[in-house]
Amino acid sequence: MIRSRGFTLMELLIVIAIAGIMASMVLIFISSYMPRARDSQRKSDLRRIVIALEDNYNDTGKYSSGDMWGKIAGIPWGNSWLPYMKKIPKDPLGSRFYFYETDKDPEGNYAGKFFYILYAKLENTKDPDIVKSGCSPACGPDNQGYYNYAIHSPNITINPVLFVRNDMPLQPSPTPRPPTSTPVIPPTSTPTPPAVTLAPGSDLCSPGTCGFCRTCGGVLDCPRGDKCWFSEEGNPICKNEPLCPYP
Numbered sequence: 001m002i003r004s005r006g007f008t009l010m011e012l013l014i015v016i017a018i019a020g021i022m023a024s025m026v027l028i029f030i031s032s033y034m035p036r037a038r039d040s041q042r043k044s045d046l047r048r049i050v051i052a053l054e055d056n057y058n059d060t061g062k063y064s065s066g067d068m069w070g071k072i073a074g075i076p077w078g079n080s081w082l083p084y085m086k087k088i089p090k091d092p093l094g095s096r097f098y099f100y101e102t103d104k105d106p107e108g109n110y111a112g113k114f115f116y117i118l119y120a121k122l123e124n125t126k127d128p129d130i131v132k133s134g135c136s137p138a139c140g141p142d143n144q145g146y147y148n149y150a151i152h153s154p155n156i157t158i159n160p161v162l163f164v165r166n167d168m169p170l171q172p173s174p175t176p177r178p179p180t181s182t183p184v185i186p187p188t189s190t191p192t193p194p195a196v197t198l199a200p201g202s203d204l205c206s207p208g209t210c211g212f213c214r215t216c217g218g219v220l221d222c223p224r225g226d227k228c229w230f231s232e233e234g235n236p237i238c239k240n241e242p243l244c245p246y247p
Contacts, residue, residue: 038092042120043129045089046098046151049118052084063102063153068109070099070141096121101141119147137207182205
């Protein structure tokens with residue numbers, strides 16, 4: 001009579017150990033892969049929203065309005081925004097939300113006439129797109145710094161501290177020093193500088209002063225930014241000059 005040979009205790013322990021190692025490897029792979037997959041979804045979501053915003057601009061001559069909670073046209077994330085999106089994408093994690101920032105009109109409404117910025121928070125803080133988007137180490141509306149990834153309308157650029165217009169440098173170009181051997185003869189008359197046409201978008205800002213809206217702060221990250229608005233023609237204007245902090 002042939003008797004079947006069962007597993008010994010040592011063999012069972014070896015099998016259990018191997019299974020445990022494989023399970024640990026799977027968990028490590030999932031824990032590193034899933035955040036990156038969600039980050040890819042976030043980037044894709046924002047690109048889809050940008051297409052819808054540009055379509056809306058082509059139809060209406062402006063980007064969509066917003067609200068203080070960062071929703072497009074006041075619509076909760078995940079709901080319909082017809083005819084542009086069947087559903088506005090929402091962050092893959094239910095505890096996080098995208099944020100839509102846009103310009104205000106003189107009444108304080110988020111009008112969305114001239115520019116927009118879409119924010120997301122990526123889980124992989126070493127993602128190179130964080131630096132490319134201008135949000136390293138952090139960025140966000142009102143300089144809150146919660147987000148680390150952004151896509152914006154083409155008429156503005158972003159860096160972690162300042163929001164500036166593409167057509168205006170942060171610092172003036174250095175003026176070449178004339179040769180010491182050549183006397184400089186001052187002109188007899190000063191030519192009138194050409195008029196500056198302000199493009200839609202954020203004003204040139206720095207923590208202490210702001211370009212054309214220097215008496216009121218800038219639109220986004222400058223001091224007293226709540227006092228700086230856009231006129232109907234797209235020019236930065238002061239809403240309440242007596243409250244402006246600078247002469």
